[in-house]
Amino acid sequence: MDRRNFIIAGSAFAATPAAASGGLVISASSTESELRGLSLTGGTTYWASGSKGWVVRGVGQRQDASRILGAEALDFRGLHAFHDQHVLAMSAGPGEASQLWRTQDGGKTWTRIAVNRDPDGFWDSLTFVDNKRGYILGDPTQGRFTVLYTDDAGETWTRLDPKGVPLAAPNEGAFAASNGCVAIGLRGQVAFCTGGAGKARVYLSRGGEAFVAMETPILADAPSKGAFAVTFANDGTLWVCGGDYKSPQGEGVNLARRAPGSTRFEPVAAPPGYLSGISARGRTVMATGLAGTIVSRDGGAFERVSTAPMNSARLTSKTSAVLCGPKGAIGLWKG
Template identity: 40%
Template sequence: MLVIALSLLVGAVPANASAGLAWQLTTTNSTARFRGLSAVDGRTAWAGGTAGTILRTVDGGRTWASVGPPGVADLQFRDIEAVDADHAVALAIGEGELSRIYRTSNGGRTWTESFRNKDPKAFYDCFAFFDRRDGLAVSDPVDGKFRVLSTHDGGASWTVLPTSGMPDALPGEAGFAASGQCLVTKGRDAWIASGGGAKARVYHSRDHGLTWTVSDTPLASSPSAGVFAVAFRDSRTGIAIGGDFAAPTAAKDALAGTRDGGRTWRVPPSAPKGYRSGATYLPYLPTGIIAVGPTGSDLSLDNGNHWFQFDAGSFDTVDCGWDGQCWAAGEQGRIAKLRW
């Protein structure tokens, strides 16, 4: 029903673009802040948050079970990737050994720690998978270059990739662990979002993370500003979104689009009215995108050229399942499902 309704709206831009669209909050019984989210479908979703919290629902959000690893209350799970109700991989962020990766194959009944960062200079922000077995995780620059981990067994083991194919980072440049979307994949391609330095940039790999190129975006950059998330429809078409989390209502220089895989970026005619930390393309609707942030959620039905706010609530991240059902998560235990 959601896909049909969105399809009907394509012809209604701009007047009725967000009519009837709303987030339906679920009861999580948690006060954690959830910046990690993985939507499997309309029934199954996983969320990772503060105080070592991982939640899972298998009934469309009617109930949530706390399924995180034991003894990790000091960890912040900022990214989580799941393929079904049983298999998930979760990333905890932080300096040194606070950056860890856990994996479950039984719905969170047990977890295996598959990676613990031993380098005090590394700080892992987010990760993404190409398929069920192959994935990457990215750390802030170490010795002047972003550091990338690789897995080929579904997250059971991780290897640091050589940095010879990674361009030099700018002074102060880093990723933002705000939504689990500072690293995304599509096919063989991967993109890393950055900010903090003199330029807000996007790195692009066409070979599963072995070599990278980097391009400047028009987004503003500062220690609190840059590209917080990237989203791609295919290997060429995508957006970079962000802003300044220290000025969340400012919308200037917070969105750009690309049609060449991230080699060049352009500012669209309109943008969401404020800092946005997460974004996703809508399955089955090639030009549809949803963006979320602490001051609201926005919809675009024309590939990011025009945007319409449909919710004023605070969310940090958004994700859609294979069936087109979309979820959002954020502060104070807020997890919602998109409804008409």
């Protein structure tokens, strides 16, 4: 048996009392990995992934950290858990540094199932419509963003016709900051967000084939600026967040939304600071980043609920969420 199918595993539990930041309880870290991928499997059960080949299986404050043997150099910025036993982890990087690995036994063994063979390619985000159909978003090659599609749970991938995606602007790209730059909406809608080329844009498709690019009020006039994450609310509202990762506390528009049926994104008043991840559940919207976490409840104004730096957030209900971030940080929020 290929030794790369095995992992070096080390169960880790909170050895010190959990720390609190606002409404966020942060457990003792089980790894120093920069965690960005995050996928829920029910309640407070989740998977997280990050740099140096690390993945974390969690239940509440308990964390079991594992390192995928053969993938120690990879940065797993994308993650999708079909259920607690079946998980895909996507690494981001140039050329063959972008890979897809699978476990079907809860992390006991992992197998590499896909590698980016395009030397100019760079995978940014992974998402699924259901247990079979999914997408990988990659930075532009041949002048257009790469959108890969699978209908067999990730075993095989096909690039959608590049002509269905508008030409990318000079220096435009996506950010692999939270596995949040591509999202699935109602009735098969697909959206992804970009930056680095003046105004941040969101590309929207009704069924994953022909995309339309729309400007947002989030500035993207530098390689570090733009829209970092996008999500659909239950009512079809499309939310996008971003800023400048080199200036985590910076001022400026960091949040915008597009109402169902609208052709425009409108800025949304929010506490200042760079935001890299966003999640919506019912009328609750949460966004997070290195400046901390903000929440809007029942359509109300956004307020800061934590100053702890995080990368990704997933609401588990209208009043609870799991977050992950720098140095292996994992937080549980109750609102």
